[in-house]
Amino acid sequence: MRNIWAILLRELKAYFVSPIAYVFTVVFLVVSGFFFFSILQWFNMQCMQFMQYPQYAKELNINEMVMRPLFHNMSVVFLMVIPFLTMRLFSEERRSGTDELLLTSPVTMNQIILGKFLGGISAVLLILLLTGLYPLFAFKYSSPEVGPILSGYIGLLLLAASFIPIGMLCSALTENQIVAAVLTFGVLLIFWVIGWSAESASYSAREIIQYMSITDHLEELTKGVIDTKDIVFYVSFSVFGLFLTKMALESRRWR
């Protein structure tokens, strides 16, 4: 546990002494801020238009019409930026030879992997906390429900927890950070769009393909429904990614 904590802290420090964390945070906040602004503006226009029709005005829901699209947009931004957060995790260690320090120290491979994984999660968590500003605005001028917002954040965090191991795996496979980032992006994109092909597939395959899609599982969570099916999906996706990372690192030593 102490070893994991030491590695986690070092990872976090490494993010924040290099420009990566700042660029990552700024890009993420600017892009998601723009989405929040434009969605809110559209919502305002809807409100004005429906003011004369009280029966329609009931249909206007800030959770459904602002926060939910915002979570979806943030998940797309994650897809684009997380590869850059994870690309250095193992490739840089290998290129600079610091893996020799880690692997000859009395720490196990699991501790190294978990430390790095939790370091990445902590960085994402910090950034998600900063986006907490948007719902705060919503609370100031309206009265949204807390539940769906919380479950939406849980969904985003779970999404990040399943993206990061993919990034770690790709980073473990190559010494080149650019290669790691592009590879991660490619793999994540495939899991993202795989659901689109479900419609044309036969019934039995459709179920499986639908289930594989990373985004489909976010659907319910942003609605405010915490379904064990989705949690199980994200957690097992994450654990499997970490397992593959371990295999990749171990096999490299045997070559």
Add this chain to the structure above:
Amino acid sequence: MIEVENLSKKYGNNYAVRNLSFSIKKGEILGFLGPNGAGKTTTMRILTCYLPATEGSARVAGFDVFKESLQVRKRIGYLPEHPPLYREMPVTSFLDFVARIKGVPRKRRKERIEYVARRCRLEDVKNRLIQHLSKGYRQRVGLAAALIHDPEILILDEPTIGLDPKQIIEIRELIRELAGEHTVILSTHILPEVTQTCQRILIINEGKVVAEDSFENLSDQLRQAERVSVRVKRDDPAIAERLRAIPGVVKVTAVQAGDGTYAIESSLDVDVREDVARMVVGENWGLLEMRPVRMSMEDIFLKLTTVEEDVASEEKQ
């Protein structure tokens, strides 16, 4: 302290290390010599549990490097050829991180960091970022990191590379001081370093041990011929031929043309010095200097790593 038995490591179809066996006693400094690509780094990496061996076994402090690797790693301080440093960290935070992952208890961490910083003369650069340090300082940060958990065994892969002469002397002194309380393996290219620092020498070539002994013994063993250097005042082209005619002399070479210095090699059992002196004086060439020549570390190294067949045949005898 360290026992290596029939260790082999294959990369693809090539052996980097083949059937290597040696052992090191507690408190000893072992000089690990060999030309580039001889398998030094591979052997050290196996001992430090960074790489698994293909065949054979190695035990460090009684623990198997493969089966009980965590126990081994607790007891080893390793400085690789390129010190593994996180460049974006200040020296003290880096040492603190290393202390944590090496399992130094929290109470002792501060004291250990101060101790190794003092030992490796790092006090002046304590708060600087590692990426702003010179090569010499980085090397010393690496050494400090290897020492931080007070390991029983220190494995140093070319620790004096890239240092200036004063720093080299300091590091060598430090290594000598460390022997006794620590067992040290020191790999190096710099041959005098081995004669100055190490009690025992292990020379490997193409993944195999070619010699293992103290410097004096190696030097004696390898003296296949007695060598005498003679310098005369009145040089004459005929001198070499005349000296060659003395019974027992195998070879005469003019060291520097016109200088009057000749290297005379004779077979081991014959001492030709008396005859040589008599001839030089009798012929009135003007004897200026005459001395026996010992093999230097360079000679031993070259001999062992280039003419391997000779050594092998000598060992059989």
